[in-house]
Every structure is written in structure tokens, then in C-alpha cells.
Amino acid sequence: MTGAAISAIAVEGIAKSYGGPNVLEDVSLEAVAGEILGIIGPNGSGKTTLFGVISGAHAPSAGRIVLQGRDITDLSAAERAKNGIGRTFQVPQTFSQMSVYENLLVAAKFGAGLPDHAAEVLIRETLDLCDFTHRTDAQAGELSLLDRKRLELARALATKPAVLLLDEIAGGLTDKEAEGLVETITALAARGIAVIWIEHLVHVLAHAAHRLAVLGEGRIIAAGQPHETMQLPKVRQIYFGMEPEQHDLD
Numbered sequence: 001m002t003g004a005a006i007s008a009i010a011v012e013g014i015a016k017s018y019g020g021p022n023v024l025e026d027v028s029l030e031a032v033a034g035e036i037l038g039i040i041g042p043n044g045s046g047k048t049t050l051f052g053v054i055s056g057a058h059a060p061s062a063g064r065i066v067l068q069g070r071d072i073t074d075l076s077a078a079e080r081a082k083n084g085i086g087r088t089f090q091v092p093q094t095f096s097q098m099s100v101y102e103n104l105l106v107a108a109k110f111g112a113g114l115p116d117h118a119a120e121v122l123i124r125e126t127l128d129l130c131d132f133t134h135r136t137d138a139q140a141g142e143l144s145l146l147d148r149k150r151l152e153l154a155r156a157l158a159t160k161p162a163v164l165l166l167d168e169i170a171g172g173l174t175d176k177e178a179e180g181l182v183e184t185i186t187a188l189a190a191r192g193i194a195v196i197w198i199e200h201l202v203h204v205l206a207h208a209a210h211r212l213a214v215l216g217e218g219r220i221i222a223a224g225q226p227h228e229t230m231q232l233p234k235v236r237q238i239y240f241g242m243e244p245e246q247h248d249l250d
């Protein structure tokens with residue numbers, strides 16, 4: 001990405017403690033509109049905590065979150081959602097008794113704060129983008145895992161995000177299912193959304209992301225072009241605890 005582009009989101013010098021030692025330490029990242037930034041790291045390295053700090057679920061102990069040039073560190077999670085930060089969760093946060101449409105209506109009205117007509121237009125567009133129109137009236141609780149993931153993605157999109165945080169959206173899917181989701185997410189980024197994507201499936205991110213950042217024990221230990229980053233000895237050692245073969249990433 002060019003140095004001239006204004007960051008859609010900048011994470012600046014973030015530290016976070018839950019009362020004990022810092023679980024995040026001096027974490028700085030940024031993503032521009034249209035970019036997919038992947039984040040990987042071993043269990044407990046702080047990935048979900050980082051999303052909590054960006055989305056406003058957790059207050060950082062130090063540092064700032066800047067959305068499109070504006071410091072939003074003091075805004076609540078609800079205010080950040082209205083201002084353009086959308087998020088998916090590892091465990092989908094959908095209402096199982098409601099239909100797909102009703103779930104998206106809740107997101108558009110209460111997440112994005114849209115009036116009825118604008119919410120309806122956004123939902124139709126979102127369903128189309130996620131290739132999900134045929135499931136509009138399905139009950140969320142009866143969806144397959146892939147469709148629950150699609151609904152979780154659509155729910156985040158229905159908050160009209162400038163920045164989309166994806167937390168293991170491909171987890172539990174087959175490679176073929178994940179491929180379809182990657183296509184959708186790539187298309188979303190191409191429409192100008194900045195995507196930050198946490199995933200344990202390294203090969204999925206290595207293909208989908210424009211840049212990859214690696215968290216190790218709460219710090220960014222490497223960041224750069226995905227395949228190059230995955231070949232760094234410290235990444236191999238800290239992330240894998242072993243030497244990945246090139247074909248693991250193909």
C-alpha cells in the first residue's frame with residue numbers, strides 16, 4: 001500500500017492488561033481502505049484481546065485507536081459501531097430464533113443506527129454481496145455452520161463498516177467452504193472496506209491477505225507480505241514451534 005494513503009484504522013502503541021501482566025504490549029498496526037490485513041499468532045497471543053480493544057469492548061491500558069483520522073479511544077463499543085467499526089465473533093452472535101432478515105435488521109437499525117428504509121436497502125445489498133439472498137427467511141438457529149458464518153459476516157456488514165474485524169470467520173469450515181468465503185471477503189475489501197482478519201488457518205490468510213502481522217506473546221513480532229512473513233525464522237519458531245514447508249502455505 002502507498003505511504004500516501006490515509007489509514008482507515010490505526011492502532012497506535014496499544015498495551016492491555018486484565019489486571020495482571022500486559023497481554024498486549026506496544027502493538028501498532030494500520031490498514032487502509034481496500035486492504036486485507038491478516039493477523040496470526042499462537043493461542044493466547046492476544047488476537048481476540050486486540051479486537052476487543054479496537055472494537056471498544058476493552059479499554060486499553062495505553063495507546064490510541066484512530067478511525068479515519070479521528071481518535072476513537074474514548075468511544076464506547078456502540079459508538080464505534082455507529083462510526084464504522086464492524087466485527088464478527090468466533091462464536092456467531094446471531095439471534096437463533098430470528099430469521100436471517102430480522103438478524104440483519106437488528107444490526108442495521110441498532111448497530112448502524114439506520115432508519116427503516118435505509119436499513120432495508122442496506123440489508124438487500126448485504127444479502128446480495130454475501131450471496132445469501134436465498135436464505136433471507138431462514139431461521140438463524142437452523143443454518144449450517146457455513147451459513148451461520150455467512151450470516152455473522154452479513155450481520156457485521158449490516159452495521160455499514162468502514163473497518164471490518166473478522167475473528168476466525170473460516171474456523172471449522174472445509175477448504176472449499178473457506179474458499180467461497182475468501183471470495184466474498186476479497187470482494188468486500190475491493191469495495192473499499194479495510195479488513196483486519198484473525199485466523200488460525202494460516203494457508204487461508206496467506207492467500208487472502210495483502211499483508212500479514214504476527215502476534216507473539218502480545219507483541220507484533222513480524223509484519224509484511226504474507227509468504228515472506230511466514231518464512232521468517234522467528235515466525236516459524238514462535239508461531240509454529242516447527243518449520244513449515246512451503247506447500248503448507250500453497
Ligand SMILES: Nc1ncnc2c1ncn2[C@@H]1O[C@H](COP(=O)(O)OP(=O)(O)OP(=O)(O)O)[C@@H](O)[C@H]1O
Pocket residue numbers: 018023041042043044045046047048049050
Ligand atoms: N477477560 C479476560 N480476563 C483475564 N485474562 C484474559 C481475558 N481474556 C483473555 N485473557 C488472557 O489474555 C491473553 C490473550 O488472550 P486472547 O484470547 O486475546 O488470545 P488469542 O490470541 O485470541 O487466543 P486464541 O487464539 O486462543 O483465541 C491470554 O493469556 C488469556 O488468558
